[in-house]
Amino acid sequence: MSAVNTLTAQPLLSRRNHWINWVATHAEMKPDQAAFRFRGEVTTWRQLRDRSAAMAGALARRGVGQGDRVLLLTLNRTEFFEAVLAINAVGALAVPVNFRLTPPEVAYIARDCGARAVFTEPALLPLVQAVRGEESELELVVNMGADTAGDALGYEELVAESQPFTPIDLPEDLPALILYTSGTTGRPKGAVLSHGNMSAQALTCIRAMHYNGDDVGFLASPVFHVAALGSVAPMLMLGATTVIHPLKAFDPSEMLDAWEGEHVTTVFLVPVQWQAICADPTVQQRDLALRVISWGAAPASDTLLRAMAETFPDAKNVAVFGQTEMSPITCVLDGDDAIRKLGSVGKPIPTIQTRVVDDDMNDVAPGQVGEIVYRGPTMMAEYWRNPQATADAFYGGWFHSGDLVRVDDEGFVYVVDRKKDMIISGGENIYCAEIENVLFAHPRIREAAVIGRPDPKWTEVPVAVVALEAGQDLTLAELVDWLGDRLARYKHPKDLVVVEALPRNASGKVVKGELRESAPASARAAG
Numbered sequence: 112m113s114a115v116n117t118l119t120a121q122p123l124l125s126r127r128n129h130w131i132n133w134v135a136t137h138a139e140m141k142p143d144q145a146a147f148r149f150r151g152e153v154t155t156w157r158q159l160r161d162r163s164a165a166m167a168g169a170l171a172r173r174g175v176g177q178g179d180r181v182l183l184l185t186l187n188r189t190e191f192f193e194a195v196l197a198i199n200a201v202g203a204l205a206v207p208v209n210f211r212l213t214p215p216e217v218a219y220i221a222r223d224c225g226a227r228a229v230f231t232e233p234a235l236l237p238l239v240q241a242v243r244g245e246e247s248e249l250e251l252v253v254n255m256g257a258d259t260a261g262d263a264l265g266y267e268e269l270v271a272e273s274q275p276f277t278p279i280d281l282p283e284d285l286p287a288l289i290l291y292t293s294g295t296t297g298r299p300k301g302a303v304l305s306h307g308n309m310s311a312q313a314l315t316c317i318r319a320m321h322y323n324g325d326d327v328g329f330l331a332s333p334v335f336h337v338a339a340l341g342s343v344a345p346m347l348m349l350g351a352t353t354v355i356h357p358l359k360a361f362d363p364s365e366m367l368d369a370w371e372g373e374h375v376t377t378v379f380l381v382p383v384q385w386q387a388i389c390a391d392p393t394v395q396q397r398d399l400a401l402r403v404i405s406w407g408a409a410p411a412s413d414t415l416l417r418a419m420a421e422t423f424p425d426a427k428n429v430a431v432f433g434q435t436e437m438s439p440i441t442c443v444l445d446g447d448d449a450i451r452k453l454g455s456v457g458k459p460i461p462t463i464q465t466r467v468v469d470d471d472m473n474d475v476a477p478g479q480v481g482e483i484v485y486r487g488p489t490m491m492a493e494y495w496r497n498p499q500a501t502a503d504a505f506y507g508g509w510f511h512s513g514d515l516v517r518v519d520d521e522g523f524v525y526v527v528d529r530k531k532d533m534i535i536s537g538g539e540n541i542y543c544a545e546i547e548n549v550l551f552a553h554p555r556i557r558e559a560a561v562i563g564r565p566d567p568k569w570t571e572v573p574v575a576v577v578a579l580e581a582g583q584d585l586t587l588a589e590l591v592d593w594l595g596d597r598l599a600r601y602k603h604p605k606d607l608v609v610v611e612a613l614p615r616n617a618s619g620k621v622v623k624g625e626l627r628e629s630a631p632a633s634a635r636a637a638g
Contacts, residue, residue, distance in 0.1 A: 127280070127281055127282065127283060127306075128283055128306075128307075128310050129199075129281060129283060129287070129306035129307075129309070129310060130196065130199075130306070130309065130310075130344065130347045130348070131163075131196055131199060131200055131278070131281065133347045133348050133350070134146070134156065134159055134160050134163070134196060134347060135160055136350075137156040137160075137350040138156045138157045138159070138160035138161075140350070141156055141350055142155060142156055142157035143155050143156075143157065144156060144350070144352070145352045146158075146159045146347075146350075146352065146353070147159070147189045147192065147352070147353050147354075147355055148352060148353075148354045148355070148373060149187075149188060149189045149354070149355040149357075150357065152189070154189050154193075156350065159192075159193065159196070161273075162193050162270050163193045163194075163196035163197045163200065164197070164200065164276050164278075165197075165269070165270045165271075165272065165273045165274075165276070166193060166194060166197035166266075166269055166270055167196075167197040167198075167200035167201050167276050167278075168272065168273075168274050168275065168276030169197075169269035169270070169272050169274075170197060170198065170201050170203070170228070171201050171276065172272075172274070173228075173251055175198075175201055175203055175227070175228055175251070176201055176202060176203065177201065177202030177203065177279065178202065178203065178204070179201075179202075179203040179204070179227055179228070180203065180204045180206050180224045180225055180226045180227070180289065181194075181198045181203050181204070181205055181206060181226060181227070181228045181229065181230065182206045182207075182208050182217075182220070182221060182224075182226045182228070182229040182230070182249070183195070183205060183206065183207045183208065183229070183230045183231075183334075183335070184208045184210055184217065184229055184230070184231045184235050184238065184239060184335075185210070185230060185231060185232050185235065185255060185334065185335075186210065186232060186234065186235070186333075186334075186357070186358045187330065187333065187334050187339075187355050187356065187357055187358045188232070188255065188256070188334075188355065189355060190230075190255045190256070190266060191207075191230075191255075191334045192334075192343065194230045194253075194255075195207075195288075195340075199281065199287050199306070200276070200278055200279075200281075201279070202279050202281060202285065204224075204286050204287065204288060204289050204303075205287065205288050205289075206220070206224050206226060206288070206289045206290075206291075206301070207288070207290065207334060207335035207336075207340070208220055208291070208335055209291075209333070209335050209336075210235050210238065210333075210335065214238060214241035214242050214244070214245055215245060217238065217242045218242045218245030218246070218247050219298065219299075220291055220299065220301070221242060221247045221248070221249060222246075222247065222248070223301060223495065223496065224289050224301055224495055224496075225248065225496075226247075226248070226249060227248060227249065227250050227251065228249065228250065228251035228252070228253070229242075229249050229251070229252055229253070230253045230255060230266070231252065231253070231254060231255065231263075232254065232255040232256050232257070233254065233256060233257045233260075236252075236254060236260065236263060239252060239263075240261075251264070252264065253265075253266050253269060254266060281306060282306075283305065283306045283307035283310065284305050284306070284307055284492075285305060285306055286303050286304070286305050286492060287304060287305055287306045287308075287309060288303070288304040288309070288340065289301040289302065289303055289304075289495050290302050290304060290336075290337050290340075290435050292435050292436075300494040300495070300497055300500050301494060301495030301496075301497070302435045302436045302491045302494060302495075303491055303492045303493050303494070303495050304438055304491055304492075305492055307488060308438045308488065308489050308490070308491065308492075309340070309341075309344045309438060310344075310348070310488075311438065311462060311487070311488035311489045312341050312344050312345075312438040312439070312440065312489055313344040313345040313347070313348040314345075314348075314462070315440050315460050315462060315489065316341070316342065316344070316345040316440065317345045317348070317349065318460075319429055319431065319440070319443040319460065320345075320377060320403045320405060320427070320429055321403065321427065322345050322346075322349060322351065322377065322403070323349065323351070324349045324350050324351050325351065325376075326346070326349070326351040326352075326376045326377050326402070326403075327351065327352045327353075327354060327373060327374055327375050327376045327377070327400070328342060328343070328345075328346045328351060328352065328353045328354065328375070328376075328377045328378075329353075329354050329356060329369070329370065329373070329375040329377065329378045329379075330342060330343060330353055330354065330355045330356060331356045331366070331378070331379070331380060331384075332379070333358060337435045337438070337439045338379065338407075338408075338439065341438060341439055341440065342379055354369065354373045354375055356369060361384060361387065363384075363387040363388045363390070363391040363394075364391055364393060366388065367388065367391060367393065367394060367397055367399075370397070370399055370400075370401065371397050371398055371399055374400045375399075375400065375401065376400050376401060376402040376403065377401075377402060377403040377404075377405070378401060378403070378404055378405070379405045379406065379407070379431075380404075380405075380406060381406060381407070381408045381409055382406055382408075382409050382410065382411040382412075382415055383409070383557075383558065385404070385406055385411070385415060385419055386415050386418070386557075388422075389415070389418040389419060389421075389422045390418075394422055395422070399423075401423055401425075401426045402425075402426060402427065403426060403427045403429060404419060404423055404426045404427070404428055404429075405428070405429040405430065405431055406419075406428075406429075406430055406431075407430055407431040407432055407433075408620055409620065409621075410454065410544075410547065410548055410551055411430070411449075412551040412552055413450055413453050413552070414552075416428070416446075416449045416450055416453075417450070420446070427445075427446060428445075428446025428449060429443060429444070429445060429446060430443070430444035430446075430449065430456065430457060431443055431444075431457075432444070432456035432457060432524075432526070434512060434514075435491075436490070436491045436504070436510060436512075437463075437485060437487075437489050437490060437491070437510070437512075438489035438490075438491070439489075440460060440489070441459060441460060441463060441465070441483075441485060441489075441512075442456045442457040442458060442459050442460065442524050443457045443458065443460055444456055444457025444458075444523075445457070448523070452519075452521075452523045454525055454548045455519075455523040455524060455525050456524050456525070456526055457523065457524065458522050458523055458524065459522075459524065462487055462488060462489070463485050463486065463487030463488070463489060463490070464485065464486040464487055465483055465484065465485055465524075466483070466484050466509065467479075467481040467482065467483050467484075467516060467517070467518055468481050468482055468484055468507075468509075469481050469482075470482075472506070472507040472509075477517075477518055477519070477520060478517055478518070478519065478520075479517060480515050480516070480517050480527055480540070480542070481515065481516070481517075482511060482512065482513070482514065482515055482516070482530060483512050483514050483515075483516045483524065484507070484509035484510060484511050484512060485509060485510045485512060486508075486509055486510065490510050491510070513529055513530045513531065514526050514528075514529060514530070515527050515528045515529070515530050515533065515542065526544055527542035527544050527545050528542035528543050528544045528545070529543075529544075532544075532562075532563075532623060534561075534563035534571050534572070534573055535570060535571060536563075536566070536569045536570060536571050536572050536573070536601065537568075537569040537570065537601065539601055541563075541573055541601070541602050543560075543561040543562065543563075543573070544561075545598075545602070546561045546573060546575070546598065546602055546604065547559050547560060547561050549594065549597050549598050550575060550577065552597075553585075553590070553593060554580075555579050555580055555583040555584075555585050556577045556578075556579060556580070556585070557577075557578045557579060557580050558577065558578040558612065558613045558621075559575060559576070559577045559578075559613075560575075560576045560577075560613050560621045560623060560626060561573050561574065561575055561576070561604065562574050562576065562623055562626050562627050564605075564606065564627075566605070572604075572605040572606075573602065573603070573604045573605060574604055574605065574606040574607075574608065575590065575604035575606070575607050575608070576608045576610060576613065576626050577607070577608070577609055577610070578609070578610055578611060578612050578613055579609060585607070585609065586607070587604070587606070587607040590604065590607055591603050591604075613626070614626065
């Protein structure tokens with residue numbers, strides 16, 4: 112009996128709302144339509160169902176079952192999503208891992224989650240073997256895109272076993288994923304996300320972006336990041352096609368070629384990528400089908416927003432904001448409000464509850480700064496095997512985001528800083544994000560970040576770290592003069608560091624830990 116017939120024969124299973132059932136439904140209703148396209152290869156809905164079910168059976172026969180954790184250490188490819196479905200189908204948890212991490216860092220994650228199996232690919236097999244040398248308990252290695260190599264099993268060989276697999280009941284509150292936070296400071300923590308979390312995320316995207324089943328999504332984010340899984344979830348729910356873009360150095364012209372050739376209708380990129388796309392000399396001559404363009408992970412200047420509107424006048428422009436622990440979207444800003452509410456991350460999505468509170472969980476007045484906290488169906492269950500971090504995160508019965516925000520009289524949220532990044536200078540609270548938003552408007556500045564450094568008089572003062580537009584130069588005196596009445600004087604950076612580019616993690620966020628280590632030594636004092 113095939114996996115889908117087994118599923119439809121069991122009413123309880125068929126009622127479950129998760130991506131395994133979504134795929135089974137589309138495999139029946141539109142079997143030959145494309146679920147994924149990657150490097151010219153098409154995977155239909157029927158193939159996606161059958162291949163993931165075959166892999167699930169192979170895993171089950173090798174002892175992988177309910178509650179087990181399986182790492183995924185791969186580049187962007189269709190097999191990643193087949194593997195996630197297979198892992199979940201046996202009741203195990205998929206744990207995507209950043210392939211840019213060092214062996215000790217990956218080994219820490221493997222030990223922390225207690226993984227016993229890993230999916231990888233030839234280019235990353237040496238990394239996996241190095242991880243196993245770090246006393247990892249990984250027993251089963253599956254190598255995508257290759258035959259058996261050493262003790263690693265070939266992915267296609269396992270799929271080809273094609274033995275019957277009987278799916279198990281997967282309640283919506285069953286954990287599906289462990290996604291480790293980016294770890295810009297300290298050790299990463301594993302956010303446990305359920306099937307229900309991802310269903311709620313899919314509905315959030317469908318509502319915010321107005322997605323439909325005829326859309327062609329474009330996946331440019333690394334598959335190990337929540338942005339990738341969060342953007343593919345609505346496509347799986349709707350039965351829409353996802354085009355997977357190979358991971359490589361960002362090339363706007365090459366990306367435009369892909370959008371044009373694949374008739375892509377929806378795209379998410381970070382602002383620095385949209386800036387390069389809008390500046391591409393061929394963009395206006397392209398025959399593009401873009402219907403929704405979205406951005407997030409960093410602020411966008413009014414200059415960029417206007418450039419996006421001029422370049423893609425017929426596309427809906429949507430900004431999204433959130434974090435891994437919330438699956439991830441919590442706030443949405445429509446393009447119609449983007450210029451009018453410059454600097455805002457939008458309004459909270461209607462399916463979650465929010466409050467803005469002080470350290471004692473008292474609500475702050477509108478316009479005042481406090482931490483935004485959440486409740487709702489996209490909220491993670493816990494941090495994996497970290498009860499103290501979980502208790503701290505859910506203090507007072509709400510999830511604490513760590514984001515300091517203010518809310519205006521129309522309900523728009525403005526992030527002023529990460530709580531841990533706030534600078535206290537001479538008794539005054541200085542919010543790095545507030546300074547950064549002003550710096551983004553400087554015509555010579557391409558990227559900007561603000562950090563604090565110790566100061567004998569003021570305890571701590573702000574330092575601006577910037578990447579400039581090509582061929583430009585900027586001195587601290589010029590910057591301070593330009594800031595003028597744009598920013599209170601006590602908030603003016605006391606040092607200026609010019610770099611080629613800011614260090615960013617996979618989500619596009621600046622890694623301030625690296626800046627704090629490197630910037631003070633090269634900072635130019637204000638004098």
